[in-house]
Amino acid sequence: SQQGEEDPQALSIQEGENATMNCSYKTSINNLQWYRQNSGRGLVHLILIRSNEREKHSGRLRVTLDTSKKSSSLLITASRAADTASYFCASSPSGGSYIPTFGRGTSLIVHP
C-alpha cells in the first residue's frame, strides 16, 4: 500500500508556537500534497511538492521532502487558533497514475 503515515496523530500547542507534522510513504512518488480539513468539512489544498523539489513555502507554511527517507514534513510557524484542524498528506505514486493515497492525518489543536 502507498498509504502515508502522519506523525504525530495528535498535536496540541499554544498560539504563537510552531507546529511540525511528519509524513512517511512507502514507494517512489511523483509528488506529495498536504491538505487541511476543518471538522466536518471538505479538504483544502495547501501545498504540492514534486519529487525533484526539497522545500516549498507558502505564507506561514513550509514543506520539506526527503525522497531518500520517503518522508515529508509540514511546518506551520507562529500558529493561530484558526489553524486548528486535521492535516493530511497525500502521496501520488510515480509511474503515470496521479491518484494520491491519503495518510491518517494529524489532528492539530492550537490553544488561544
Added chain:
Amino acid sequence: GAVVSQHPSWVICKSGTSVKIECRSLDFQATTMFWYRQFPKQSLMLMATSNEGSKATYEQGVEKDKFLINHASLTLSTLTVTSAHPEDSSFYICSASSTSGETQYFGPGTRLLVL
C-alpha cells in the same frame, strides 16, 4: 482557486432507500472525479475514480452495484448509494481534477445518516 460543490450537504434517510449525491466542478472542466468515504477521525478512503463518459474504476472491496457512479459531463458526477443501510452512514467527499491531474479540488462533503 477551483471550486467543487456537493449536494446535499447532509441527508438522513430510512434503511432501504437510495440516496444520490451530486458533485460539481463550478469553474473548471473535471476530467476525473474521485469519490471518498471518511469515518470519524479517520483518513479518506478512495472508493472509486470516474472519468467523464466512461465507467468508474472501483477500489477493491467497494461494491459497484451498491455505490453507483455516473460521470455524464465534465462538470458533474453523481454517487448513488442504493438500498442504504445504517453501516453506509458516513461522510462522503468528492474531488475533481483537471486534465493536468496533479491537484485535486475537494467538495465540502456530504454527511449521510441511515436510520
